[in-house]
Amino acid sequence: MRVVVAANALKECVSAGRACEAIASGCERAGAETTRMPLADGGDGSGEILHGAVGGEWRSVDVHGPTGRIVPARYVWNERTRTALIEMARASGLALLTDDEKDPMQTSTTGVGELLLDAASLSPESIIVCVGGSATNDGGAGMAHALGYRFVGDNGEDVTPTGGALRNVRECVAPVDRSAIDAIRRANVTVAVDTDATLVGPRGATAMFARQKGAKQGDVEALERGLGRLASIWKGSAEFGHADLLQVAGAGAAGGLAAGLMAYCGGRLRGGFELIASHVGLDDAVRRADLVITAEGMVDCTAGKVPWEVARVCAGHNVPCAMLTGSLPPGPVLARLERAATAGVFSIAPGPISLQESKERAEALLSTTAAQVVRCFRSGMNRRSALP
The missing domain is CATH 3.40.50.10350 (Glycerate kinase; domain 1)
Known part of the structure; x- marks a missing residue:
């Protein structure tokens, strides 16, 4: 049998x-x-499983964790296929925080951007980002900031790219040095998602997942407004291909990081289970x-x-x-x-x-x-x- x-x-x-x-x-x-x-759906543990299937070496990088504290992270680099495999939870995951630290108003995906920066230096042909298990609700703004984007408020001031601050953003300014973002966009970026949540709305990132990341009742409206503000900026700018990502199924994964990877990095969404099942x-x-x-x-x-x-x-x-x-x-x-x-x-x-x-x-x-x-x-x- x-x-x-x-x-x-x-x-x-x-x-x-x-x-x-x-x-x-x-x-x-x-x-x-x-x-x-062993299987996963794009969430925690996906990197280990895909590493077992596709091979490669682990690269260690110290990054800014969800609260800004330096944490050790790593991702897989396969030299033969020139593929980087990044599990966002290793840099911006909920498991990195104590219960008292969980607060999506204050957390960011900066560490994910720093892993992408390191991968960009290797001139990858493909990048896979597994986006489950996040501690964040910043639409990938922290990631984008690490890649050189600036977030500007109504009075021209720089806005710190955390979930709670996004509602104050008026403009997203493209990097002066485009070498990293261009290297990423030249690669085939696949975003492995573990949910079909949209960016906003009753089945959106904030409504479905923000509370389990530590959001209080009063935070939910602010976080939702912030993601909506980002989506408006993306749609109104040629830098982001005038992408309309508000109601794309899966774009709300990892507090909207999936949408951010689409807008900033040219990523394409794929079901995490489907991706892993095909590889194994x-x-x-x-x-x-x-x-x-x-x-x-x-x-x-x-x-x-x-x-x-x-x-x-x-x-x-x-x-x-x-x-x-x-x-x-x-x-x-x-x-x-x-x-x-x-x-x-x-x-x-x-x-x-x-x-x-x-x-x-x-x-x-x-x-x-x-x-x-x-x-x-x-x-x-x-x-x-x-x-x-």
Whole structure:
């Protein structure tokens, strides 16, 4: 029996690689052959997974983190393909901050721009930026500032490019030295997004994600106005190709950084899961499998999220899919997931258990549940093969 293990990370608990190892060990105890395929959706961990698929060396760069504090960051450079692979969370991610530091009014993506500056010095032919897990809501203004753009207020004063200050910006002045931005624009810039959020509006960057980054109720309107102001500047300027990015699906990823990468760097959006799945060869692996097991801490029916997308790939090849999760979702969502995951949706919790204990035991619980799933599935296969 051939099982493909295609899991995402269990956030704040187990990486995708470790989750796959745990699930595979359970499958193998139950007598299955396994193929491990750690996955991500463009968010945290995407860089590690893509590095494993495409190769290259890690380049270390000290950058300004979300609050301006210097943090060590790194990105992947593949000399053979002249490709830079940047995970924005390493420079401007929420995981870099304490709870007290989370404040999208004050954070910026300056560090992402500094990683791009370093990559630009290598004359890249392609740049991939994975934009999930951000601590920011600045529309990529901090990134642009690091690349040489100036943000100017109504009285000609320089405006610090943080999420809260964008509403005061009247103009964005292009760099005097264009060598870095031109090198980036000459490259094929792909923006791997983990959401279909628009830049503004009820399904926009601020409305959907600002609060989890620390925004207070009074901040939301200011952040929304700031992103709208940026969008107006982009649309009104030939420097940005008069780009109309207000309602582009995915442009709101990472607090609008996705839109900023489109406007300033000529980036093109691509679903993070689709990008990673194509690089690791998920489709071919699923085609050869008897069963696929996927996992995430919380599963839902959101397009672009790993378990849902894995189930869709399985459906395309008529291969059963089982989902493992920390806890089962509400009834209507579970019913929809069960229609997609034809081999079932399983909670790894053995009974009443605290969140802390479930995190501490996550790998063991994944392994145990996977073994049970495989034993049940093999039993069903054996019974079917025994029928006349």
